[in-house]
Amino acid sequence: MTRGRTRTLVYLLFILPFAAVFFVFLGFPFFYALYLSFTRVSRLFDVLSGLQFVGFQNYRVLFHDPGFLWGILASVYYAALSIPLGIAVSLGLALLLHRQGRAIEVYRTLIFLPFVLDAFVVGIVWTLIYAPKYGALALLLQVLGIGNPEFGVLSNPKTAMLGVVIAMTLKNAGFGMILFIAALDNISKEVLEAADLDGATGWRRVWHILLPLLKPVVLFLVVVGLIGALSAFAEFYAMTGGGPTISFLGKPVGATRVAGLYLFDHFQNLRLGLAAATSFTLLVLTLGVSWVSFRLLQRR
Numbered sequence: 001m002t003r004g005r006t007r008t009l010v011y012l013l014f015i016l017p018f019a020a021v022f023f024v025f026l027g028f029p030f031f032y033a034l035y036l037s038f039t040r041v042s043r044l045f046d047v048l049s050g051l052q053f054v055g056f057q058n059y060r061v062l063f064h065d066p067g068f069l070w071g072i073l074a075s076v077y078y079a080a081l082s083i084p085l086g087i088a089v090s091l092g093l094a095l096l097l098h099r100q101g102r103a104i105e106v107y108r109t110l111i112f113l114p115f116v117l118d119a120f121v122v123g124i125v126w127t128l129i130y131a132p133k134y135g136a137l138a139l140l141l142q143v144l145g146i147g148n149p150e151f152g153v154l155s156n157p158k159t160a161m162l163g164v165v166i167a168m169t170l171k172n173a174g175f176g177m178i179l180f181i182a183a184l185d186n187i188s189k190e191v192l193e194a195a196d197l198d199g200a201t202g203w204r205r206v207w208h209i210l211l212p213l214l215k216p217v218v219l220f221l222v223v224v225g226l227i228g229a230l231s232a233f234a235e236f237y238a239m240t241g242g243g244p245t246i247s248f249l250g251k252p253v254g255a256t257r258v259a260g261l262y263l264f265d266h267f268q269n270l271r272l273g274l275a276a277a278t279s280f281t282l283l284v285l286t287l288g289v290s291w292v293s294f295r296l297l298q299r300r
Helices: 003-036 057-063 066-096 102-116 119-130 136-144 160-185 189-197 203-213 215-230 234-239 259-268 272-299
Strands: 039-041 051-053 245-248 251-254
Touching: 003 272, 039 272, 057 066, 057 272, 066 160, 066 215, 066 245, 066 251, 066 259, 102 160, 119 136, 119 160, 119 234, 160 215, 160 234, 203 215, 215 272, 234 259, 259 272
Parallel strands: none
Antiparallel strands: 039 051, 245 251
């Protein structure tokens, strides 16, 4: 055996453990779920031999279901609210805390801490804050003499989605803040000094100088935000359960029943074919939207 072949064999032996783990825990489940999306479970709790091949029937059912269509629209609406707000808050915090000092480090840590918490836990906390009459927000409004203390943010179709967006924005702002601070540290001081000499200060400096230089971070946060919005589940499950109820195409649906909750409903009721079809539809949609966003931001 030649030396080159021996070296190749050694490389393959090192890769083999990872390849085995990847195939068992990622590769096989992926392709099995893809096959499952073209089947229907004909016998309960028998997802190996009790599968009936139905072709694209599951996908046709999805796109004729107002609940699924509303789930997609709700997820897109959630992304449209949460991504710009999240980037703005993260950038604002980064500009405020882009300096040295022990106090600044403490503030950065405190702002970043909520990001490491589980979304379900954060959702429960904010549910208590938004609680009507005795919630922290209701009590604050009562003290200030504005609003109705019995007003429930999460029980109103007009404010439920915004309530979830605010909660998750404050939870994830620390992550974006750290990325922006790291990017700001890499900006040449000469560029900022030249901008000052040209009279670019305040908002003009942020819009014309900093934002173009921070475009890679903005692009990353947009793509991550889109993926997170289309796969969001825990925060809505904890805070709203998909409600409150509204009407869409003549069918009652939850105002915050995003695609993740729609998927969970099929899985919970053992409609595994529809659940798999939903997940792959969301995968294709996520890849497509992320690619379009990447191309648009890259051009700008």
